Amino acid sequence: MTADKETAILDAMLDLVAERGFHGTPVSQVAKRSGVSAGIIYHYFDSKDALIHELYRRIKMDYGRALLAGDPLSLPWPDNLTCVWLNAFRFYVEHPRETLYLEQYENSPYYDPAHFTNLDENMGQLAAMIQTEFAAGTVQELPFPVLYELTLGVALGLAKRQIAGVVVMDASELEHVAEACCRAIAK
Amino acid sequence: MTADKETAILDAMLDLVAERGFHGTPVSQVAKRSGVSAGIIYHYFDSKDALIHELYRRIKMDYGRALLAGDPLSLPWPDNLTCVWLNAFRFYVEHPRETLYLEQYENSPYYDPAHFTNLDENMGQLAAMIQTEFAAGTVQELPFPVLYELTLGVALGLAKRQIAGVVVMDASELEHVAEACCRAIAK
Amino acid sequence: MTADKETAILDAMLDLVAERGFHGTPVSQVAKRSGVSAGIIYHYFDSKDALIHELYRRIKMDYGRALLAGDPLSLPWPDNLTCVWLNAFRFYVEHPRETLYLEQYENSPYYDPAHFTNLDENMGQLAAMIQTEFAAGTVQELPFPVLYELTLGVALGLAKRQIAGVVVMDASELEHVAEACCRAIAK
């Protein structure tokens, strides 16, 4: 199946990059691990770079979707943010390869912040949620990136530590930190 | 002069990596930009990897030193943390190349978290400061990495956004965010 | 239709080679431009090389046929040669792709001069015409290839220049040059 092969290539790429980085992941290894020939990768992707970008795009979309699990938009403050925060943390720790990939990508020259402004649909819904809280007077009117760093940015940082094995957060600690993040941006 | 040449090499490496990443920075380019021959680089450093690690070590040390500017250890809570927070933010935005280098390094396979436990002297002083606040009952007794992410991690995230040109924080906004971080970890 | 497909393949090959050369013409592009699949090309031709040779053979035959347009064999000296000369020139400038193909082929390792001795029927008639002029004492008894270069070879060279846009020959200039070629080989 075509779809299978494309997926196998992306998955092998994810595995290897998470383990060895972009530079340490030659196309020949991607081919070997995904069980395809080296040539066919160029049938599905224009270049190694195109493959790298496409994999990022897909992970980023999955991440956006994961943030809205449990329909946080229907919850009152601060439960809505807590839910999103926990969703983010859970995505990160349950998808360590994806997390390492995202971080590596976003801290590399591959990352073009110009594309960042194209908030996808899910991110747009989150922005709308924050706007509502601005109107309700529950959240400080800080720029969106600032609010992001004070909340989901913290979730990311903690998740990376947990993936690295430096800390292990249990459920109650997580609730605690999520609350701290809410407190940090609450009016 | 030996010292001059070594410094020139490290500086050229920093320039190029911040701009193009590790993979996009061949030793030959480092030689060209630093005005030395390719061969001599191997007199000062065992390998390209050794150069990469050494540059990281030096930047990390400078960073640790910068955190303690203005002697925050002598200030009362929460001024001590605010001072450190602003020091961190200032270091990042005033050293964008170094910041990008650190981030790239720490999110790459070069980074070995095992070394992270070797807190250097400056970091040790900060840890002591936090211990004192634990004892004073002003700060929640959370693991050190958690406290780090809730405070300096936020400073880093914001600084990266500012370097990328996505946000610009003025002095009062910074104070505001620094306070929010203090509030997040205060008891 | 079989014939159609085979022709479409040959025509696409001609287009692409004239534009980009043998090396710049992958089979996949020939397939795309001719609207067939890559695989079917190997039903009509044993290999890319076989396709290249076959296309050459066909163009060379068309060229031989074109030389005899207007029945020059029935004309007296020097009208017979002038007619052939103008036929050759006309073929070249009216078939620029074919001309570029022939030239590329004959100056490449594909060209095996051994095959050149197999003068086809049309060339044979030309040779006979020259023999007749030898007997009549109108043309110098030079080796055939020498006579060729002094006459049709010049037509080819000029046509190539005109295709390249370096010169434009009008009808009277052509007559003039054709006459000069006759003069060059006349006794």
Place this chain on the structure above:
Amino acid sequence: MTADKETAILDAMLDLVAERGFHGTPVSQVAKRSGVSAGIIYHYFDSKDALIHELYRRIKMDYGRALLAGDPLSLPWPDNLTCVWLNAFRFYVEHPRETLYLEQYENSPYYDPAHFTNLDENMGQLAAMIQTEFAAGTVQELPFPVLYELTLGVALGLAKRQIAGVVVMDASELEHVAEACCRAIAK
């Protein structure tokens, strides 16, 4: 010696291209035949294409120089043209590899006719010689490319045949043909 290595590379390239064509001459073979490593070729030349162009440029210059051997410019008509004509023929047959290289290059997509207008100094002197004959009323006032094809173009064509082994021209035959060329363009 640097010069030696560069020359060895160009010479190996010439050998192989004359034998097998551009496409049949991988850089790895050039390296092997010239006795250098594959990598060093890219120290002397930016790319395989750059090497191809540079070799053409050098051969073309040598050719232009060879045309003026024996100081034909000081001879009266038609000895001056005869001298140049024989120089051309001699260059071609004594440098078969160079001749095949030139022909292959000029009939390939590598050749950019725009550069052709940049007649080098030697070609300029030939053009001046022809201008003088125009003024003296000895040569028909035809465009330069037309005169070229009627004279040196014929020498090239014959030389190619001789290189291919199809004809062998002895000295008297050559004189004969050279005279025929003179006659073709004489008034």
Place this chain on the structure above:
DNA sequence: GATGAATGAGGTTTCATTCAT
């Protein structure tokens, strides 16, 4: 200490050809 030409392994990519469908 210092140079930079030289090496050669290995990287990305292309492409003639095959074959299951």
Place this chain on the structure above:
DNA sequence: TATGAATGAAACCTCATTCAT
């Protein structure tokens, strides 16, 4: 006949590292 995904050898090129000078 016909397709086009798939193969894998081989092409061009890069670059960390060495070494004669």
